[in-house]
Amino acid sequence: MELNTSMRFVMARAQAEASAAKSTGVCQEHIFLGLLKLSELRAKDFAPLTRHEQQIDADIAKTREMLLARGIDSGKMRVQLRVFIHMKGTHNAEEGSAQMLNTAAQAAQSRGGREITAAIVLETILNDPSPILQEICPQQKEES
Secondary structure (H helix, E strand, O other), X not given: OEEOHHHHHHHHHHHHHHHHOOOOOOOHHHHHHHHHHHOOOOHHXXXXXXXXXXXXXXXXXXHHXXXXXXXXXXXXXXXXXXXXXXXXXXXXXXHHHHHHHHHHHHHHHHOOOOEEOHHHHHHHHHHOOOHHHHHHOOOOOOOO
16 A cells, blocks of 8 residues: 555655654654644645645645644644654654554555555554653543
């Protein structure tokens, strides 16, 4: 299963975050950082010539909506997460991210999708966050 355009952007950002943190590989936290950045953009910001602008923008909107539902401010969370990564490092970098992407692929396939979307990856992370993300991400808001 392939990554959609949004997820290719997220993975490029995740690799850049891993390099900046001098990590040995891309972990769930780096992918989450990429998702946070994605939520602040529009398709034309990183894929100006795409023919799939509406699908990309819909994926970004769903990602942003899920973050807001958890009370997550993407800019503040990116800063906080980078500090935590610097202080605590990451765990099972490549193994954990590969397993998470495999779970996301299974979720996409079960929904009839042919691509792994950013929204599905974010949902996968929020359903089974790494120890660092468990520590810093607000829990699901209770419905009143």
